[in-house]
Amino acid sequence: MPTSWPTRKRALRDERSFASAAEEHLDDVYRYLLYMTGNPHLAEDLAAETFERALKRWRRFDARRGGARTWLCQLARGTALDHFRSERRRRKREGIYASDIPELDEPVFGEGLSPELDRAVRSLSAAEREVLVLRVVLELDGETAARVLGIRPTAVSTRLSRALQKLEERMVSDVRG
């Protein structure tokens, strides 16, 4: 279908800016989804879906209201939540209560991560891993993390503190055990 010159020009500009944003933040989105799901394959699928959504909604992105990374993380969170909801419905329907996180020998949350730390992270809930990845791995400041999670910065601090405390407890018990 032939398109007018300004529309094609705009499309080209959008494509270029989206492509650069996707390239720049792909790792962050993947990390975020990996920590949320604890499953590399699922994180990969959800990341692809996130970028598909991002491309469709790219025109709505407003840099004045936050960076591209924040916006992509928000989209990724929505994608992950949709997946968790549908999974919960499926489990209810099928009566399955197995965890999504596969029992793998190699570390899930990063190459070179100690098995104890990987197990400890794996033992956290998705909500705890979520705040951990945003504040620790992606190094977002409290306000940006709060914007991604849709809560107040103080709540982010509280959740992070609890998550780190729990992580330490798990590590200590793992070492002792």
Added chain:
Amino acid sequence: MSEASYVTELREAAPHAPERLRNLVASTPVAEPRRSVQLRTVVAAGVALSLALGLGAAVIGGLSPSSSENRSGSAAEGRAFAPVHQAGRAQSARPSTMLIPDVAPELTAKSRLQRQDVSMRLRVKDLSGATQSAVRTTRRLGGFVAAADYSTDTNAGNSHLVLRIPVANLQKAIASFTDLGSILSQHISVADLQTGLDRLDARLATARKAGHEKQVTRLERRRAALVREGTYAKVALQLTTTKPAAKHVVPSRFDSFRDDAGDILGREAIGVLYFLVIAGPFILLAALALLAERARRRRADHRLLEETG
């Protein structure tokens, strides 16, 4: 192992997106950007359009000659400060000396017996002084006070006098009354009694010729009453301290436009306020419901993530 070392390890060992995903995202075909109209844009455009329509209606209404004319007419009616004492015969306030001498001499004829009724309404500063002055003038000119009604309150005072003044001195009396204050309205009526008097005289002569004493006496009484009616003019004098309304000035074109546009804008504002008063509680409820739903959804999402291992 300390908390800082976990953090460092987690950061250093942060995973990278697999190459397959990278290639997939890079090769994602860019669809033609769809022109999606955002809700915020629609709301802003709606508000702007409503404002433009409102202002446009006010401007058109202000420029419309019919509304200005109607308004001028109604304003004139509303602002006319000369209350109509006798419908169709009252005159607006004018310098008092111009009124009576111009009109009364044309209506009266000294050679004929006439009944003269005068009513005047004057605005005075000193109600008590003006009332006393009117009574003194009446007596000085050979007249008398037939009725008096005097009342005052904190804001205004009114004095209503019914005076009988010899017709011969009526002009002097009126001239004297006009000096008491500003004339707000006046009414002069003259009725000819001469025809009736001539008829009575004829009947009286016939009765005398016929020697009907009783009829003569009765007719003489009627004649005396008629002559008395024509001898004394009835003057209804109403004195008031009520201040007049602002003098009506024919508004300029710009003033008319401004007033009309202001009226329309005011009506529109009332309409908007009315809508807000009616719809406000529903809008508030909807907003609260929306906020509650968002909070519920956020809690549910957090619970879901807490439950997810």
